Amino acid sequence: MKDHMTVSESEYTxxxxxxxxxxxxxxxxxxxxxxxxxxxxxxxxxxxxxxDLGSFQAYLSFVTSPAGEDEMQNLIFALTTNVTSFFREKSHFDHLESIVVPQMISRVRAGKRGRIWSAACSTGPEPWSIAMSVMTAFPDAATHDFRILATDINAHVVARATEGVYGAEDVEGIPTAWKAQFMERTPSGDYRFTGPIRRLPAFRVLNLNASWPIQGSFSAIFCRNVVIYFDDSTREHLWQRLADKLDPGGFLYVGHSERVSCANQCGLTQVAPTIYRKDH
Known part of the structure; x- marks a missing residue:
């Protein structure tokens, strides 16, 4: 097997x-x-x-060429990778399960849409955690027009999220009873989401800073640990776009180190350190 060529830091200009x-x-x-x-x-x-390109110059020439289109996704993902886990910042899921979903149930049972958006889903723990919270508060959600839109800029992680298969160490944060209810063991010992819960998430590739081919609005949007990568103007523009996609009274969940600086201008009221409600 050919050894990978080394890249000296001194060659990085x-x-x-x-x-x-x-x-x-x-x-x-x-x-x-x-x-x-x-x-x-x-x-x-x-x-x-x-x-095996040997230098940054060669890599950057490749990634900006037509042949490097797929590698461009890998570059963007390399620059933005962060930790994801099931029920990360659990207070958000407690709030979703106890406050948001119960408010949605009668409306959805009356034939209206129910929508939640995981706006940077990575490999899937966030939208699948949302789905488990929804199914716990609303067990027959999958038989109604209730969907969780799950998007990410990187097609590779979206594909993995869609599979809904995770190693034993990855699912340690999921309660044992929920693993038994919503997952099955695979022959290799992994855990796979199975049953009605699989009908809830819809996974799509989406760049949050490009156009959004999204119809309708959402009762809740999770956009956590994303804006840390953006400058102030890009961040405020995104907050406004997300607020515009919320139903009146809908909720926006952000990361523990994030704050919606334009909350008042965006029509949002902070109801907890990382939870905002859209004003009626």
């Missing part, structure tokens, strides 16, 4: 970093401050080695 910054901004609205230069080297040099 300011021009390379500026080029990555430009790509990140143009393709995904990601803002990379100067302090991220070392992080970019750490993340992107792995991709350079994987492709």
């Amino acid at each position: 300011d021009a390379d970093f500026q080029k990555v910054r430009q790509i990140a901004r143009e393709k995904a609205g990601i803002h990379l401050p100067a302090t991220k230069k070392a992080l970019v080297y750490s993340r992107v040099s792995r991709r350079v080695r994987e492709l």
Whole structure:
């Protein structure tokens, strides 16, 4: 087997970093401050080695060529990867289960739509956690027009999320009773979501900073640990677009280190440190 070529940090120039910054901004609205230069080297040099391209210059030439279209997704994902887990920031799911879904039930049973959006679903723990919370509060949700839109910019993680298969260590945060209710063991020992719950999530590839081919509005939107990658103007523009997609009285959940700075202008009221309600 051929050894991967090494990439020396001394060969990583300011021009390379500026080029990555430009790509990140143009393709995904990601803002990379100067302090991220070392992080970019750490993340992107792995991709350079994987492709045996030998230098950042060669990699960046490839990724911006027609042949590098798929690799562009890998580059963006390398720059944005963060931790995801089932029921991360559990207070959001408690609020969803006890407040939001009960308010939706009578409306949905009367034949109206019920919609929740996981706006940066990564490999799927967030939307599947939402689905378990929904099914617990509304056991027959899957027999009605109730859906969870789950989107991410990266097609590879969306494909994995759609499969709904996770290793034993990945599902440690799921209560044992819920694993028994909503999952089955695979021959390899993994856990797979099964039964009616699979009808709830709809997985799609979506760039939050591009156009949204989304019809209708949502009773709740989860957009957590995403805006940390954006500059102030991009962040405020996204908050406004998300607020516009909420039903009156709907809720926006953000990450523990995030704050909707334009809440008043966006028509949102903060009801908990990381939960906002759209004003009627």
